[in-house]
Amino acid sequence: MNYTFSSFTDGLKSSAVRDILKLTQGNAVISLAGGLPAEEHFPIEAVKEAFERVFQHGGKSSLxxxxxxxxxxxxxxxxxxxxxxxxxxxxxxxxxxxxxxxxxxxxxxxxxxxxxxxxxxxxxxxxxxxxxxxxxxxxxxxxxxxxxxxxxxxxxxxxxxxxxxxxxxxxxxxxxxxxxxxxxxxxxxxxxxxxxxxxxxxxxxxxxxxxxxxxxxxxxxxxxxxxxxxxxxxxxxxxxxxxxxxxxxxxxxxxxxxxxxxxxxxxxxxxxxxxxxxxxxxxxxFDLDAHIRTIRNEYRVRMELMKSLLQDPRFSDLHWNEPQGGMFFWVELPESIDANQLLKKAVEKGVAFVPGMDFYAENPRRNTLRLNFTHTDNANMKLGLDRLAEALDVYKQNV
Amino acid sequence: MNYTFSSFTDGLKSSAVRDILKLTQGNAVISLAGGLPAEEHFPIEAVKEAFERVFQHGGKSSLxxxxxxxxxxxxxxxxxxxxxxxxxxxxxxxxxxxxxxxxxxxxxxxxxxxxxxxxxxxxxxxxxxxxxxxxxxxxxxxxxxxxxxxxxxxxxxxxxxxxxxxxxxxxxxxxxxxxxxxxxxxxxxxxxxxxxxxxxxxxxxxxxxxxxxxxxxxxxxxxxxxxxxxxxxxxxxxxxxxxxxxxxxxxxxxxxxxxxxxxxxxxxxxxxxxxxxxxxxxxxxFDLDAHIRTIRNEYRVRMELMKSLLQDPRFSDLHWNEPQGGMFFWVELPESIDANQLLKKAVEKGVAFVPGMDFYAENPRRNTLRLNFTHTDNANMKLGLDRLAEALDVYKQNV
The missing domain is CATH 3.40.640.10 (Type I PLP-dependent aspartate aminotransferase-like (Major domain))
Incomplete structure (x- = not known):
């Protein structure tokens, strides 16, 4: 059997983010790649109670x-x-x-x-x-x-x-x-x-x-x-x-x-x-607005930590702006560094990010990358940024 | 603002089944239209317990x-x-x-x-x-x-x-x-x-x-x-x-x-x-296979009831085959009857079905309709088929 696909599949690259997520699932790589919210702050009790209420009040017609x-x-x-x-x-x-x-x-x-x-x-x-x-x-x-x-x-x-x-x-x-x-x-x-x-x-x-x-x-x-x-x-x-x-x-x-x-x-x-x-x-x-205020505060603290880590002299040739919200730092590397190549070294060192290239509609800049600050706890964020610094060192030495 | 849509929307008729479902929701029309399973037999306790297990064992990472x-x-x-x-x-x-x-x-x-x-x-x-x-x-x-x-x-x-x-x-x-x-x-x-x-x-x-x-x-x-x-x-x-x-x-x-x-x-x-x-x-x-055996049996009983109702002399000019499973009777009316027109009379009488026309890729036969036997209890099924017989009577008298 020969399978021949429609043109829709031509435009479908598997997303780099998702591929990296698969690569790093369940092993020792610290992922700053995905756009994942922090599990520690999931309102699991509220979600659990919400389902209980559905079953209790909605009964079988809820299904x-x-x-x-x-x-x-x-x-x-x-x-x-x-x-x-x-x-x-x-x-x-x-x-x-x-x-x-x-x-x-x-x-x-x-x-x-x-x-x-x-x-x-x-x-x-x-x-x-x-x-x-x-x-x-x-x-x-x-x-x-x-x-x-x-x-x-x-x-x-x-x-x-x-x-x-x-x-x-x-x-x-x-x-x-x-x-x-x-x-x-x-x-x-x-x-x-x-x-x-x-x-x-x-x-x-x-x-x-x-x-x-x-x-x-x-x-x-x-x-x-x-x-x-x-x-x-x-x-x-x-x-x-x-x-x-x-x-x-x-x-x-x-x-x-x-x-x-x-x-x-x-x-x-x-x-x-x-x-x-x-x-x-x-x-x-559930007071979702109060919960959102908690998340905002927690994510701001994590962003501040990543900011302070990125201010380390080892990253002095990187450019980035402090985000006012959301989940990401967008980082510009020196022109000579290809973030896709850097990712390989980084994964060897035990940290992952998303190379910026796939985010471009045209004229991709290969010296860019995205770091997520919401999903990783303090210890791992520090360790992750250390490993990123090491990967950059290795990269520069090999060029 | 003028909105102009892609050709995808040209082929999208809203499904007759869904439109009728909307029409009959929450009022006195007995619907033999939808392909709905019987709510009475939903395994709500098993579903409820399954969610409890997810929250208990999966914890926050399950979210x-x-x-x-x-x-x-x-x-x-x-x-x-x-x-x-x-x-x-x-x-x-x-x-x-x-x-x-x-x-x-x-x-x-x-x-x-x-x-x-x-x-x-x-x-x-x-x-x-x-x-x-x-x-x-x-x-x-x-x-x-x-x-x-x-x-x-x-x-x-x-x-x-x-x-x-x-x-x-x-x-x-x-x-x-x-x-x-x-x-x-x-x-x-x-x-x-x-x-x-x-x-x-x-x-x-x-x-x-x-x-x-x-x-x-x-x-x-x-x-x-x-x-x-x-x-x-x-x-x-x-x-x-x-x-x-x-x-x-x-x-x-x-x-x-x-x-x-x-x-x-x-x-x-x-x-x-x-x-x-x-x-x-x-x-x-949960023993899903045992549950499926229960559903099979219950739906067979409902099918038998609808069969016996369709064998009533008032429906002697209808043609249908006894289904061996599934959820539907497919009914052929006399050639002179348009099921879309009949539906209007039927809804007036308080019963709904799906006219067969929309199921045809080509050469639609307007004298066909689909009856669901899984969703309606015995009393309503009897009442529904009575109303259908009345609608057929009105239709024939008006032609």
Missing amino acids: QYGLTEGYTPLREAICHRMAKKGASVKPENMLITTGSQQAIYLLTRIYMSAGDVVLVENPTYLAALQIFQASGVRVVGVEADQDGMLLDDLEAKLNLHRPKMVYVTPTFANPTGKVWSLERRKGLLALCKPNNVLILEDDPYGEIQFDEKAEYPSIFSLDDHPEGSAVMYTSTFSKTVVPALRTGWIIGDSRVIAQMAKAKQAVDLHSSTLDQQALHQLLTH | QYGLTEGYTPLREAICHRMAKKGASVKPENMLITTGSQQAIYLLTRIYMSAGDVVLVENPTYLAALQIFQASGVRVVGVEADQDGMLLDDLEAKLNLHRPKMVYVTPTFANPTGKVWSLERRKGLLALCKPNNVLILEDDPYGEIQFDEKAEYPSIFSLDDHPEGSAVMYTSTFSKTVVPALRTGWIIGDSRVIAQMAKAKQAVDLHSSTLDQQALHQLLTH
Whole structure:
């Protein structure tokens, strides 16, 4: 039997992050690679109680098939949370998805055809790039600084490439940790909306902010919404509650949501209703905002530790910015160092990171890498950075 | 803002079944429409205990991100179950999916390109048709009798259309309830494999058999397997455990599985790991086979009741075959009756079914309908069939 695959598989590289995760699972390598939240802070009691409540109150009907759009009380509870962030939406403006990954996939599936253009930050989230590239969508990077996309370059590329969509993670981007300024958020909207260019705002990390008082309004909340909005906004409970429930959501114009729901019906009928009901119970009986404040504080402490370790003289030729939230340091190595080659030495020394190359839509810079600071405890973070310093030493000696 | 959608949405009709389900939710209409299992027989205590075991033994790490391929101990447990049915596979031959619906979608995504041809039974599972049609895949129906596809017509259409895939549900098909004979199963394999035509064997109902002693070997088990097999086999726990966990699987050649896993990584990263771990605990500590025997018996009793009701003189001009398993009666009305029109009268009378039309890939027969016998208790089934008889009366009087 000869198997011949569709063109979708041509664009599907297995993600470097996932491959490395497999490599390092269950052995002595300290992984600063994955975008994993800290297990120590998982609210396991609250999750456990939430499931108990589902079984107790929902009974057997809680185990039946559910709606493709998602469990209605959960959608209502998320609407309530979104309203507190300046985004007024109704359940018909929301689709529950298997993580925000599925929201990106479904929107791409119903909105983008092969040959259409999407503009992205460069570098950007690699699994979004995978979706675009596998779907035959042409990906064009827009120049940016620490405050977000440069509006001049954005405007030029809107005119040149006539994109259908712009994909952005404006708050604590993966991999760069960047936060867009309010001016850039408004500027993106002002340039896209009159040109009928849809903005996909991906916000998995927005709630992991280190400055409790800072405000980062979503681009969605800055636009007239929900009907007729130029923005589709997606987020997830993977970073604030737990990843295992795989529950994300996307909000926006109800006509777009309706098309996504029809696509989801074909793709997997619906996501786990048991998990959705448990999340609803958790949101009702658990103080998630207090929990998020705990996580913010803990992750800030870990970020500070990694920052202090990166300030060691052994890393003096590395460049990085202090993240204001999220999960990552984005590190620039000296031009002469190839992070993919460095990774091999690093794994030999017992530490892993993600080379930056795969995050680039175009013009990849091989001397970049991403370090996660949320998943590793203090002792291992110190040991991990020591090993990274050793790997850099070995690398430099061998060149 | 003008939204313009991709061609994928052109092929996406919202499924008639799901639309009717929405219509009838929470009101007085007796629904014989959905393919829902009986809630009374959900093993809620076993599911509850399974989750308790996950929290107790798995601890916080049970709530972390998991592998795209699926929770390894669950895959091992399913391998063990499949081996008892003559299918020897290893975990690398298996992908865990969000229901078998996702397995059909992912295989189509990686294997079929727009313009490729898939052969199907006619009528067949409508949500599979939706996937094919939305993907731009050309769907061609093969003639069939009660024993499965007619091998002459299959051979002619293999030669004429050069399909890449054949999609079949050989055991208690949805909607027809049909079971393929062993000869037709072998015949399909013998015709497809030398022509490199992949067989997608969809088996959600195979375990719901009414004759405990009957054997229905999967086409997958009849082929040399798993490597190099012409068959990809998918099934689900939605009908044997509960639907809410949304856990299905697909097995076959490891190279095909690997491509599907890469696609799944882009589509949703992975399915709920909490649900997968709970299913693994359930398979370990609960006698699922005994439970399946209970369901078989209960569903057989319900089928017998519906059969006796359909034998009423008021239904003497209807044609149907007694199903040997599964969940459905497939009913042929007199030629003059349009089931879509009849449905309106039926809903007025307080009963719903699924008109047959949407199950056809081509040449739809409007005088067909599907009745589910698993979800409704005795009293409602009697009442529902009474209402159906009344609706037929009204229909005939108005013509």
